Amino acid sequence: MRCPVCQGQSTKVLDSRDSGEAIRRRRRCQACGHRFTTRERIETSVPVVTKRNGKKQPFDRNKVLAGLKLACRKRPIPDAKLEEIATQVEHWSATRPESTVTSQAIGDRIMHHLYSLDQVAYVRFASVYRSFDTVDGFEVLLREIAKAQQVSIEGQRTLFEPEPATAQTAATKSQSKRRKPTDKGVPKPS
Numbered sequence: 001m002r003c004p005v006c007q008g009q010s011t012k013v014l015d016s017r018d019s020g021e022a023i024r025r026r027r028r029c030q031a032c033g034h035r036f037t038t039r040e041r042i043e044t045s046v047p048v049v050t051k052r053n054g055k056k057q058p059f060d061r062n063k064v065l066a067g068l069k070l071a072c073r074k075r076p077i078p079d080a081k082l083e084e085i086a087t088q089v090e091h092w093s094a095t096r097p098e099s100t101v102t103s104q105a106i107g108d109r110i111m112h113h114l115y116s117l118d119q120v121a122y123v124r125f126a127s128v129y130r131s132f133d134t135v136d137g138f139e140v141l142l143r144e145i146a147k148a149q150q151v152s153i154e155g156q157r158t159l160f161e162p163e164p165a166t167a168q169t170a171a172t173k174s175q176s177k178r179r180k181p182t183d184k185g186v187p188k189p190s
Contacts, residue, residue: 003029048100061090071125085113
């Protein structure tokens with residue numbers, strides 16, 4: 001790191017703090033003694049989005065957030081939850097091995113998140129995203145909603161629903177297997 005005053009290359013880090021999105025370092029130049037602050041941020045590569053018409057443009061988190069806010073307008077969903085979904089979609093698209101991602105894949109990802117959050121917002125987003133012309137399109141969407149109940153956000157189908165087993169029910173099942181009721185020595189009610 002060069003000193004901004006004397007351009008010396010020998011600096012010493014006096015203090016480092018993580019400020020959430022960047023690391024703040026307080027430095028001192030070994031040559032002239034000048035103190036200055038630097039901020040370090042992890043560089044993420046922004047993927048290129050391929051639109052339906054073939055045009056390519058860089059990923060824009062604000063467009064994702066605007067679409068989410070429009071679909072969730074007048075719904076009881078906090079803005080923090082929409083920010084979280086936008087962050088998850090951005091992280092998902094930035095960590096893909098491919099440098100390009102289709103707008104359809106991003107829309108599908110958003111729809112998975114909206115389905116688990118609010119089904120009305122899901123239908124609103126899907127109606128704009130898929131641009132339905134007829135009622136038949138909505139019928140197809142409703143069938144897809146039924147299928148989506150069996151698909152996780154990561155895209156894996158669930159084959160079996162886990163049974164909610166508690167310690168008490170497991171204990172009762174094991175006790176009932178050990179005790180077998182018999183008629184011997186038990187008085188019959190009259």
